[in-house]
Amino acid sequence: xxxxEMRDQITIEDENGQTxxxxxxxxxxxxxxxxxxxxxxxxxxxxxxxxxxDGQYLVGxxxxxxxxxxxxxxxxxxxxxxxx
Numbered sequence: 498x499x500x501x502e503m504r505d506q507i508t509i510e511d512e513n514g515q516t517x518x519x520x521x522x523x524x525x526x527x528x529x530x531x532x533x534x535x536x537x538x539x540x541x542x543x544x545x546x547x548x549x550x551d552g553q554y555l556v557g558x559x560x561x562x563x564x565x566x567x568x569x570x571x572x573x574x575x576x577x578x579x580x581x
Contacts, residue, residue: 507535509542509555525574527567534571543568 505521519535519542526532531546533555543564544555558564 507533507555509535509544523571525571527570532567532571 507519507521508516509519510516517537519537521533522536522541523534524531524546525534531548533544533546535542535544543558545558547554547556558567
């Protein structure tokens with residue numbers, strides 16, 4: 498992928514009311530849940546996509562073991578099917 502290619506952007510508000518813009522790197526399903534891998538200039542985060550009656554919401558993953566296992570499985574899937 499070229500570095501100047503536009504990606505979907507999303508703004509996340511943390512528990513302190515601070516907002517930060519992220520690029521959507523990947524959306525994927527795993528273990529009956531949907532996840533979003535987001536990146537900014539400073540960091541990369543993984544969030545779970547929750548469906549509610551009035552729309553979809555991103556929820557932070559607080560369990561480090563859950564986060565690490567999802568990221569590990571994602572890396573294996575990407576390595577097995579690299580993008581062109």
